[in-house]
Amino acid sequence: MPIRTSRSVGVLAEIALSVVVLAAVTGCASRSAPADSDTDRLTGRAQLVAAAWDGSAAAAAWRAGYYPRGEAVQLPKGGPHSEADKLAFKERKFVLRGELPVDEPRNGQVVWTGGGSLARPLEGAVRSYERLADTHVDGRPHLTVTGAKPGRMMVITSRGSATVPAWLFSLDGYTTPLKRAAVLPSELPTSPIKAARDIPGHPLDRLVKITDHGRSVTVVALHGVCDDEAEVDVLETHGSVVLSAAVKGHGSGSTCTKQASLQQVKVELERPVGNRVLLDARTGRPVPYKGLDGISPP
Structure with a gap:
């Protein structure tokens, strides 16, 4: 099965949702974009995750279960x-x-x-x-x-x-x-691939929204306060949508606090999500749906 990688991903929210203190003050190097080797590793990881899930028992269990993607x-x-x-x-x-x-x-x-x-x-x-x-x-x-x-x-x-x-x-x-x-969601199936600990960046924090037509999803990604912004690459296959979070680049400056911001990122897809599994490349698991405030509008 051919695997296509789409990099036409846009950032929706410039404003961070929250700030998480990670450590004390440290120096911040200046660089404009992730290294090519990092990008290649993320792409390769996404391909491995898609190959592991597509046609797997875990994917079959996912499609047979009850997993909310909207507010409870x-x-x-x-x-x-x-x-x-x-x-x-x-x-x-x-x-x-x-x-x-x-x-x-x-x-x-x-x-x-x-x-x-x-x-x-x-x-x-x-x-x-x-x-x-x-x-x-x-x-x-x-x-x-x-x-x-x-x-x-x-x-x-x-x-x-x-x-x-x-x-x-x-x-x-x-x-x-x-x-x-009142109904309890099904247990998540065991992922057919282990989490990756040797690639840069952070796992996605949550899934926030899938549009009615299913052609875009909004997730929350983590990036450092010295980074320009978060970006999310997408790899689509017949059975899955694999998302890989990264940072666009680091701002210049001699010092900055080692903090991280949560940012909404809208990911455009080539075709509707449908019943495909939405996966995090780093964890190899479905991206958890949490929403923002926990209560939807009427």
Whole structure:
């Protein structure tokens, strides 16, 4: 199977999402781009990852499982009523002022829009609320949960959109519920290739978004504060999309703090992702979906 490498990748976000302190002040050398040898190693690694996954038992398990690629939490229809509520949703500030069902459900059906279903274990309302809520309010804007009942919601997955069991949490002041998926994702299959520790750069932090048409994905990549910006190369095959994160170049300067910034990078694809496995070249594993704030717009 031919393997094509695309390097037409653009950076969307110039603004770092967060800064991670790694070490003390150090010198920063100036260079304009990654060395050719580094690029060749990344390309070769991506080819190895694609070859290992395509047609493997791990890929078959991935396509048979339930792996969300969209938010597991959805706001009430119409969204937050105020800026204070918007902040409370973003920071997951909730207070429970009601009773939650204590019965522990066992299994529920994930039903894909394109056909097929899968039975998966469910978590109870109490556990689902604990995962949803940061109850350390400390005087900050918060929302009041008055109860919960079972229901269903739509989630984007690696196999397309699916209707899944959910807990519908009623909120004081809202006529429609906040929904949280109750079904547990499938276990990730064991990768057919080990992580690489001898190539430059960092693993991708997360998958943030796949566009509706599937022709672009947004991931979060790590780069040093002395680097110009992060970039992500893509290698597409019939069965996988392998992403390799690198840095475009280092800025000049005698000193800088040894810190790293998380940056959103949009990756354009030749064809829609579909049910292909989205892989990190360094780890040899699927890029984890985490989103940004954990709660999607209505």
